[in-house]
Amino acid sequence: MNNLTDKNIYWWRPLDDRELGTRGEILFAAYKEIHWQGFQSASLSNILARTGVTKGALYHHFPNKTELGYAVVDEVISEHIRLSFVEPLLEFENPIDGIIELIQSSGDAFSMTDVELGCPLTVLAQEMAPIDEGFRIRLIKIYDLWHQSITDGFHLALKNGQVRDDIDPDTVAMMIVATMEGAMNAAKVAQSLDKLYLCGNGLIQYLELIRKKQDKDKRI
């Protein structure tokens, strides 16, 4: 019935399986349960069933459900976004090329399960931001990190003459993050990779539009 028990079927895989330890296993199982059900509806019994760990162990490592949720955000989701979106961008000379590359490669790597569950950040943001400040400040930290990394990239691109002079790095970065989140949302509802590709192409075309002309010609 629940096909998410397997540890490695989806892309939003945050940790290595090996050597998690009890705490890590709980954290990982909680992450999956939350990604799937949301935080409030995430059942501790389900998490325990996933792992085979007992309630005593859970409450030995975490004082309560909320703190377990916080730990999932801090240690699992945050790290995943950093490794998937922030770090890789630093590798590229031109952030426009980097983002295009990231869009395409993650699009290729996505399974249907990834599409169905969508971005774990958005799941928690939509559910918990209005009702729990602890979640909200943690989530905003991750979004800001992501957003800032793109902003920095475009500041550099501006200096290097890789983008049109009239763009504002902050605004463009906001656009990119928002569009990617929105794209994953649309694909999730439609349960369709095509929606993701469609929006990915739109975003790539947008990026080509703000690329500096001489740079555009140089590349061809």
Added chain:
Amino acid sequence: MNNLTDKNIYWWRPLDDRELGTRGEILFAAYKEIHWQGFQSASLSNILARTGVTKGALYHHFPNKTELGYAVVDEVISEHIRLSFVEPLLEFENPIDGIIELIQSSGDAFSMTDVELGCPLTVLAQEMAPIDEGFRIRLIKIYDLWHQSITDGFHLALKNGQVRDDIDPDTVAMMIVATMEGAMNAAKVAQSLDKLYLCGNGLIQYLELIRKKQDKDKRI
């Protein structure tokens, strides 16, 4: 504690207060509770407390919680999206002008509560799409309606020479919907209208980029 009891403090106001009737009151209260807590965590007791209606009345009008949720999507949220985004767009000669106008006017009308709770469509999409097919098909219908109205607009704009010839209406429409959803998501987490404006400006700049040049000049 719960400051959402008042009926008219926020923009996502779907119905008129007057003459709701018992069923309408339940529906409205359920909509607000769901918008705030999500569907699964929406408490029937809370909904009853909001309205003063008893459980007997609720179960007289709705067979169960799920069907109540479906009714909220079909009758409240769907109608709201239609009246706020789909219908108004038809009024404009140029869809680009229309969308810019819609972005600006809704930005002006948004209260902090609107920002905090975000788009009710996204709330339900993120929570329910993966776990309840009934919700998913209803939500997809609304997204498609919205998306299609923009696509139609750009098909017309293409014919009228209002946009660049190399754009694909479907792709552009996807971009716009995704970006708006993503913008509301970002603003919700940050609890900041500024984030909304920032992303709104980005989207407007994007729209100006795909506007046809002679049309761009003509307007100034």
Added chain:
DNA sequence: TATAAAGCATACCAATTGGTATGTACGAGA
């Protein structure tokens, strides 16, 4: 090897959940 603490396991608990069974008030139609 003695001891303390960390790492779990079992059993239990109050509170809340969605849902139901039964009863009642009331207006329309025959």
Added chain:
DNA sequence: TCTCGTACATACCAATTGGTATGCTTTATA
């Protein structure tokens, strides 16, 4: 006036929830 269906109201219920109290091992340390 009798009846029948609509529109509620009250009281109750099993199941699940997060959380706790109390135990037992194992491991590190002195």
